[in-house]
Amino acid sequence: MLNLGILISGRGSNMESILKAIKRKKIPINPAIIISNKPDAKGLKIAQKMGIKTEVIESKNFKGSRLDYDKKIISTLEKHGVTPKNGLICLAGFMRIISPEFVKKYKNRIINIHPALLPAFPGLDAQKQAIDNGAKYSGCTVHFVDSGVDTGPIILQLVVKVKNNDTEKTLSKRILAKEHKAYPEAVRLFAENRIKIVGRKTIIS
Known part of the structure; x- marks a missing residue:
């Protein structure tokens, strides 16, 4: 089964709609990880209440380039099985532009x-x-x-x-x-x- 990673920055209402559909067995995918670039994103609590793993990779005071930041995201995704071969990434109100290198690595697997x-x-x-x-x-x-x-x-x-x-x-x-x-x-x-x-x-x- 495919592993799903969702990237959020805020309330995560689209994230929640996807997770609810998965819980109702409407989508054959494993919700592996929710990642937020903001520690106070409301969506983190929603995901945790639904029993989904969450991680915060804070972007506000991140020392490094956009690619350096994205490498941390990729590493976290892969740790949870969201790989370029067996993963799907959903951007759900993720308020960052992801690097071309990130897009290329997960070609046609980010929506x-x-x-x-x-x-x-x-x-x-x-x-x-x-x-x-x-x-x-x-x-x-x-x-x-x-x-x-x-x-x-x-x-x-x-x-x-x-x-x-x-x-x-x-x-x-x-x-x-x-x-x-x-x-x-x-x-x-x-x-x-x-x-x-x-x-x-x-x-x-």
Whole structure:
């Protein structure tokens, strides 16, 4: 069975949705380790209550390069069996850009979720971008991580209609509800070996 590592920085609501789906036997994957770069991340307590191992690799006062930091993450992942051959890594509100070397080592084994319909509105404040640009629809995208910003092959997307009176907060809330459905589904598809990458596209069997 595949081993799952989840990287978080905060409340970990997407992490929680994935872990709950695993507990309900919806996803055939072993939740091996939750890693946070912040010791006060609320998601750590949620994971611990669910019986999942957690580790903190603090980034705030880390002495060294981004790659040096990522090597500590990789070492921890591998210690818990999340390897390039037998692992999947989910970024769930992990507020760091991972190094190209990390991406290359775990090629097509790192996935992320973004609160917009990529390739529209990549990067920060995606919900605000959607409203400011008058988008009629937004949503969320689960995608593989590559060396760009929100540019990897798209696994799946769920759509949210943008209302005329939406604020960044109200739109974010509705998108987050969709994220909690999309992310576990993408992890399930990966765990069942149903995703094939062909160029820039993914084919779901």
